[in-house]
Amino acid sequence: MPTAPRTTAAHTPARPSLTERRKAETQLEIARTAAALFAERGPGVTADEIARTAGVALRTFYRYFRTKEDAVAPLLAVGVRQWIDDLADTTARPDAPPTRAALEQAARRALTPTDGRAEEALRWTRGLLRAMPGDPALRAVWHRVHHDSEEELQLVLARLTGADPLDVRLAAAAANTAMRVAVEEWAAGDARADGPHGPAELVARGMRALTAGLPGLDGRHN
Amino acid sequence: MPTAPRTTAAHTPARPSLTERRKAETQLEIARTAAALFAERGPGVTADEIARTAGVALRTFYRYFRTKEDAVAPLLAVGVRQWIDDLADTTARPDAPPTRAALEQAARRALTPTDGRAEEALRWTRGLLRAMPGDPALRAVWHRVHHDSEEELQLVLARLTGADPLDVRLAAAAANTAMRVAVEEWAAGDARADGPHGPAELVARGMRALTAGLPGLDGRHN
DNA sequence: CGCCCACTTGGCACGATGTGCCATATTCAC
DNA sequence: GTGAATATGGCACATCGTGCCAAGTGGGCG
Numbered sequence: 001m002p003t004a005p006r007t008t009a010a011h012t013p014a015r016p017s018l019t020e021r022r023k024a025e026t027q028l029e030i031a032r033t034a035a036a037l038f039a040e041r042g043p044g045v046t047a048d049e050i051a052r053t054a055g056v057a058l059r060t061f062y063r064y065f066r067t068k069e070d071a072v073a074p075l076l077a078v079g080v081r082q083w084i085d086d087l088a089d090t091t092a093r094p095d096a097p098p099t100r101a102a103l104e105q106a107a108r109r110a111l112t113p114t115d116g117r118a119e120e121a122l123r124w125t126r127g128l129l130r131a132m133p134g135d136p137a138l139r140a141v142w143h144r145v146h147h148d149s150e151e152e153l154q155l156v157l158a159r160l161t162g163a164d165p166l167d168v169r170l171a172a173a174a175a176n177t178a179m180r181v182a183v184e185e186w187a188a189g190d191a192r193a194d195g196p197h198g199p200a201e202l203v204a205r206g207m208r209a210l211t212a213g214l215p216g217l218d219g220r221h222n
Numbered sequence: 223m224p225t226a227p228r229t230t231a232a233h234t235p236a237r238p239s240l241t242e243r244r245k246a247e248t249q250l251e252i253a254r255t256a257a258a259l260f261a262e263r264g265p266g267v268t269a270d271e272i273a274r275t276a277g278v279a280l281r282t283f284y285r286y287f288r289t290k291e292d293a294v295a296p297l298l299a300v301g302v303r304q305w306i307d308d309l310a311d312t313t314a315r316p317d318a319p320p321t322r323a324a325l326e327q328a329a330r331r332a333l334t335p336t337d338g339r340a341e342e343a344l345r346w347t348r349g350l351l352r353a354m355p356g357d358p359a360l361r362a363v364w365h366r367v368h369h370d371s372e373e374e375l376q377l378v379l380a381r382l383t384g385a386d387p388l389d390v391r392l393a394a395a396a397a398n399t400a401m402r403v404a405v406e407e408w409a410a411g412d413a414r415a416d417g418p419h420g421p422a423e424l425v426a427r428g429m430r431a432l433t434a435g436l437p438g439l440d441g442r443h444n
Numbered sequence: 445c446g447c448c449c450a451c452t453t454g455g456c457a458c459g460a461t462g463t464g465c466c467a468t469a470t471t472c473a474c
Numbered sequence: 475g476t477g478a479a480t481a482t483g484g485c486a487c488a489t490c491g492t493g494c495c496a497a498g499t500g501g502g503c504g
Contacts (some may be wrong), residue, residue, distance in 0.1 A: 019451080019500065047490070057454045062491060099439045136366065143365035144358065163438030166407060166424075170431050171439055173403050177395045185388060202388075209392050213435040216385030217321045217393055241471060241481080269461065279483045284462060 027064050027074060030054040032124070034071035039127040043135040069137040072128055073145055078121035080149040083110035083179065088156050099161055103175050104207045111182070111199035122193050129187035150176040171211070178206035249286050249296060252276040254346070256293035261349035265357040291359040294350055295367055300343035302371040305332035305401065310378050321383055325397050326429045333404070333421035344415050351409035364402075372398040393433070400428035 033054040037045040047068040051061035065071045087106040090096055097105065113119035132139045153172040161168065182203035191197035209215060255276040259267040269290040273283035287293045309328040312318055319327065335341035354361045375394040383390065404425035413419035431437060 017501090023452080046488090059455070059492090060453055063453080067491080139369065140362040140366065143369065144362065147361065147365065161438060166427070167431070167436065167438040169403055169407065170400070170428055171436050173399045174396065174432055174436060177399045178392070181391055181395050185391065205388070206392055209389070210396055210432065211436045211439060214389065214393050214396060214433045216383060216389040217433060239472080244471095245481080268459090281463090281484070282482055285482080289462075290460095 026054075026056065030056065030061060030064055030071055031074045034068070035075055035124045035128055038069075038072060038135065038138060039124075039131050042131060043137065067137075069141045072124075072138070073141050075121050075124040076128065076142060076145050077149075078118065079110050079125065079183065080145060080179065082118070083107055084149060084152050084156060086110060087153075091156070091160050099157070100211050103211065104204050107175070107179055107182075107203045107207055108200045111193075111203050113193050119193065122199070125183065126187040126193075129184060146176055146180050149179075174210040175207060178210045179203055182206045248276075248278065252278065252283060252286055252293055253296045256290070257297055257346045257350055260291075260294060260357065260360060261346075261353050264353060265359065289359075291357075291363045294346075294360070295363050297343050297346040298350065298364060298367050299371075300340065301332050301347065301405065302367060302401065304340070305329055306371060306374050306378060308332060309375075313378070313382050321379070322433050325433065326426050329397070329401055329404075329425045329429055330422045333415075333425050335415050341415065344421070347405065348409040348415075351406060368398055368402050371401075396432040397429060400432045401425055404428045 030050065034045075034050045037050055037053065045068075047061060048058050050068060050071060051058045054061070061068075061071070065073075083106055086109055087102060090106060091099070091102050096102060111122075113122055128138060129142070132142060150172050153176055154168055157163075157172050157175075158165070158168045161171075163171075182199050182205075186193075186197075186199040186202055189197065193199065252272065256267075256272045259272055259275065267290075269283060270280050272290060272293060273280045276283070283290075283293070287295075305328055308331055309324060312328060313321070313324050318324060333344075335344055350360060351364070354364060372394050375398055376390055379385075379394050380387070380390045383393075385393075404421050404427075408415075408419070408421040408424055411419065415421065
């Protein structure tokens with residue numbers, strides 16, 4: 001643990017110290033490289049290949065990531081990260097909306113690309129999701145990301161609603177599932193990320209269905 | 223493809239041909255061995271160790287399973303398998319209950335141990351779930367099993383309700399999530415498998431919450 | 445400016461993973 | 475009983491992931 005290498009002043013809140021920024025940049029560069037290679041050549045890509053293409057030694061690669069597939073996790077996690085942070089943020093305000101609405105709003109915002117950063121992550125996510133049918137290990141990463149977010153979401157919702165633990169668990173799982181399905185469905189189609197069939201609209205619909213009740217369950221049969 | 227090695231007569235419907243039964247038994251034996259080792263010694267267990275303990279060569283082990291963690295998949299999948307088969311079965315009958323109720327009923331039955339087989343699988347599942355916090359690869363298998371079941375469930379529900387594809391997708395994901403959470407919650411506690419806090423009761427409650435609407439979402443805040 | 449210290453990087457060796465290939469043994473069909 | 479099909483085992487090999495140590499680099503301080 002680097003014990004927070006305090007930089008000079010406080011005029012720039014928590015400046016991450018050049019070295020830190022380099023590491024972050026390196027990590028992102030590796031992630032981009034890995035995503036590109038996985039997307040275009042499938043599971044066959046070798047860890048060494050990713051490392052060299054990204055311009056680092058194999059040993060360094062494994063200092064940044066536990067497995068070669070883990071390298072794409074930062075890109076897949078961007079949306080989810082912002083979702084949870086946004087949720088925790090807005091619900092902490094005094095004029096916070098009710099939980100259901102807050103979940104939906106935060107999800108919508110997380111999947112509405114604002115800066116180039118978010119837009120880029122969404123593009124990579126889409127490419128990776130399309131490569132997943134042929135690569136179980138990639139799917140595993142995707143599910144791991146959502147497993148982690150489900151746990152975090154649980155914490156936020158517990159603090160927020162103080163409901164029964166099982167209900168909190170179910171709510172977190174439901175919201176998380178809506179998020180996942182929305183992104184998967186969007187990636188499978190060919191709609192723009194900011195269009196009316198973009199992930200933001202899909203997740204809003206899914207979130208309503210999974211928290212307020214599923215439509216169409218008793219269709220033409222029965 | 224063995225092109226269905228027809229046995230002698232039809233008095234025993236589709237007899238799986240001795241060799242087939244042996245293979246199935248071997249696979250199950252490997253699965254049990256792997257589960258036991260993972261449960262008691264964590265991620266450190268080696269594939270060779272599993273193979274030897276189960277009484278097969280390492281090479282044979284990898285003919286039955288793609289990775290060493292995959293070896294436990296058959297045990298984790300038993301409950302889910304029966305769930306989906308039961309669902310597809312009962313909903314095919316003329317006096318089938320409405321979809322929501324059918325989902326809940328099938329889930330409840332799948333998690334109510336009847337024969338020794340089901341009871342054994344539940345015990346293994348519980349042990350494995352308790353080992354999962356310390357073993358990402360095991361978690362990955364668990365999530366893969368549920369990923370697969372989500373796809374199958376989608377097919378069943380599509381044929382059953384004929385609803386909008388996205389709604390079908392959401393329903394499958396929701397039901398699947400209820401199943402997963404119920405088993406996880408049960409495994410984390412110390413209730414008997416057939417008691418009032420067993421997985422069957424948990425899944426029923428979860429299934430209602432995720433298909434009809436979440437309770438407690440707007441608790442003490444707002 | 446120069447020194448030192450902490451930390452990142454790279455190289456190497458090594459056990460473990462997962463697969464292709466071939467030889468052997470067992471089972472099924474006739 | 476004989477031959478075809480297939481399950482199993484052994485071996486080699488590329489890749490994975492990690493421990494260990496050496497070299498390079500940046501930041502703090504006199």
